[in-house]
Amino acid sequence: MKALKTHTGTLMPLDRANIDTDAIIPKQFLKRIEKRGYGQFLFFDWRFNEDGTENEEFILNREPYRNATVLLTRDNFGCGSSREHAPWAIEDYGFRVILASSFADIFYNNCFKNGILPIQLPKEQIEELFSKVAAQPEYALTVDLESQEIRDSNGMTKHFEVDDYRKHMLLEGMDEISATIRHEEKIDTFEQQHRLYYSLQ
């Protein structure tokens, strides 16, 4: 998995609460069996008109936001379906960090498995960042996962919370399955004493 230690980039302000994973990547793209190439479908119904042309109204299609790598949004981002295609699309498009006032559980968890850092900040701080981007579209932030800080070039520093395990996972780009397989003996032992009342075979 991709590691993330620090990241610097401009912001894409997506001023909306409750953005669900159906909006992040609509269902018609979930039939593909590949893991890559979903960036082109990110926010598809908002980003493109019925005829396939770009919707100029949608902020992601405007300069300089088109090339932003930090997504700024509001409450309950990533709610709904567990589809990991959502973080795949976000990462493949080029976003590495998401700032929001809250995240849905499954989506939040999925981000860390795909080299994306989701950062939850208090509502006032999110509001403040929206104002800063509104005043200066090229506004950029540096995110430092090790020190759990976001900084801008005007000397602003904000601390953020992230649990130690997820932080470690992302800093190292850890392969979680290999780490668990090291406990294989414990799984064997557990299975010997664990009772189940069904058998599929």
Added chain:
Amino acid sequence: MGKTLYEKIWDRHVVAQQPEQPDILYIDLHLVHEVTSPQAFDGLRQAGRNVRRPDRTLATMDHSIPTLNRDQPFEDEIAQKQVEALRKNCDDFGIKLFDLFHKQQGIVHIIAPELGLTQPGQTIVCGDSHTATHGAFGTLAFGIGTSEVEHVLATQTLKQSKSKTMAIEFQGELPTGASAKDLILALIGRYGHDFATGYTIEYRGEAIRKLSMEERMTVCNMSIEIGARAGMIAPDETTFAYLSGKSYVPEGKRWEQAQAEWNELFSDEDAVFDKVVEFDCGKVEPQVTWGTNPGMVVSVNGQVPALEDLSLEQRKIVESALAYMGLEPGVRIKDIEIDTVFIGSCTNGRIEDLREAAAVVNGYRIKQGIRALVVPGSQAVKAQAETENLDRIFKDAGFEWRDAGCSMCLGMNPDIAKPGDRVASTSNRNFEGRQGRQSRSHLVSPAMAAAAAITGHFTDVRDWPLRTGEGVTG
């Protein structure tokens, strides 16, 4: 201090605990479908890994498959490829698959309970957020992403941190004419779409005890719609009666042993929940969503919110939802006309749901111009409904009678609502574009969807004149 049901199940499944790391949690049953698994199987191949417990893994096809003309090649080549990938993966790794023509094929959260594979005290996962459905049996069941699907395939475990716990205490009795769907929608409406984020819910109280297993599944199914990854109900005699005699449930001494074990699955009286919520179900009425998330819901006798009463933040959210839904503020729910009806899904695609809808439909015809689909949750539900002649009632009324699958709940297959279509749907999500680009979803119970199909607008089923005779036209 006592333990909650959640903690009891958790503790019984901890394989390893390490300082400053999530626990390694054993998974008793892993359910797999075509959409969230192909990349996980590819991951296994790339790393040269095997499926650790194919005997604790069950696969079916449900999300992207057609519900019509299954003997024909799919219209959608990409969906065809996805289904073929699942076949190959199950074949290569030795996993039992209920394929398109299997008599047990169906929506993953419908088939595991009806086969008796879902049993109290288990941990169950699936790459699908509605996995909480199985919590109705007193199991810890939750949705996972594809990376975690791969982790479970390889190790039969997951790395998990305990969530917080929430008790939702239902008080009073659910009134006649209000269904389990209305109960859970009313709850979500009261507390909001993200209220339980970070929690596992235990639904409690007399009203829950009185629900059938299928109704309990409807309640637990929508836990994710209030933000909770898992929701559960302690098992009781209703649970045991439902399970008794199911295909994968043991018999004789093993059954007695199992029951004795399952009887211990309840929250101790002195267990402490992180949050306790009391909800009076005595006044719950049939519900209809008006917006673009399940928390935007009101009674059928209510109206779409008027903007004047809202805070600036709320107003922005409501305005945007109403613009998408093509509704004016303050409109009466009963005045909203619909053109499409969908009865089915893992929320409301079980036999009791179809009986409830058929009772309303019996002796009527759907309003001219309305497109109405009944999609049973499984082929077993379909067969049972046909034994009871429910299919006749639906077909005589003008409904289309389909094969089992997720269908228009998420429109991954050809059952898609067109732009501008307004759907009365028994499914679980009314997000923008969920049932088809620019389509408008209103979530309701099966009886409410059936009534709307006949009158063409939302109608209070409590006033519905039931007809029992055949051949009557409405």
